[in-house]
Amino acid sequence: MSGPVLVTGAAGFAGQHLLRLLATEGPVVGWYRPDTTHPDMAGVSWAAVELLDRAAVADAVRELAPSAIYHLAGVPHVGDSWAHAEETLAGNVVGTLNLFDGLRAAGLAPRVLITSSATIYKPSTEALTEDAPIAPNTPYGTSKLAEEMVALGAWREHGIPVVITRSFNHIGPLQSPAFAAPGFARQLARIEAGLMPPTLMVGNLEALRDLSDVRDTVRAYRALMQSGRAGTCYNVCSGTAVSMQAMLDGLRAHVRVPVTVTQDPARMRPADTPIVLGDRSLLTADTGWEPTYPLATTLADLVEYWRAQALAERG
Secondary structure (H helix, E strand, O other), X not given: OOOOEEEEOOOOHHHHHHHHHHOOOOOEEEEEOXXXXXXXXXXXXXXXXXXXXXXXXXXXHHHHOOOEEEEOOOOOOOHHHHOOHHHHHHHHHXXXXXXXXXXXXXXXXXXXXXXXXXXXXXXXOOOEOOOOOEOOOOHHHHHHXXXXXXXXXXXXXXXXXXXXXXXXXXXXXXXXXXXHHHHHHHHHHHHHOOOOXXXXXXXXXXXXXXXXXXXXXXXXXXHHXXXXXXXXXXXXXXXXXEEHHHHHHHHHOOOOOOOEEEEOHHHOOOOOOOEEOEOOHHHHHHHOOOOOXXXXXXXXXXXXXXXXXXXXXXX
């Protein structure tokens, strides 16, 4: 009998959406960081495992003997990585190294999906393929490139079948408001609820980003676990670039009160790539995956999520 599917970082944004997708298909175990919380979800068992604790990871992996692993755990924020470089590198590289060391020590070789990032690529005005030049320009991107190297080493040297996603921006309900889209949506919902003045604080609205609905993103993860090629990197993206201004306009269309937009210098990044656009041809060719959520639907759902939070806050 094969072991359960393991999802690390399961209590996080994408992790919770992935659990909803997987929980109906068989036993799933979600790892979350000690001293944090996790949601109760049908069909999911939970374990608190500190990925930076090498011995704890080895013990947990050996006991669980998972049949497949979705490794979503890590430090997710690009902008914050400048102020927290050490934490970012540890969370995204050391934690992944400990996971593979634990598998090797237990003699296990399950299929492992590693979630890397489009931030590893050299900035370009063209649609990025998986063969595009590599040159990360943030501590976060550097950490994700190192994570890829750890994973590919586990495949080449120890035969652990890894599939790597180079995930572009994905948005939707449950995402931290530290990110642009949910940050805008939260402010708009709180303005609408009368919880703050009608002024929206924003960063750079000229940047163009390839945006996907998180529910499509986790569908791509599952598809890659089913038919992606081991040792291969795949862009997970929509293939369309949208300006932050257009995204904000899309969110504002769902708000019932007038809002003034003001640029906040504190929200500007030290290095902000003007355009990030991906080519998803390889992902679609190998799995048949296509995005299914229109951006308008994603933005509407995002506003509704934060509207509910604002109404609960108002009481």
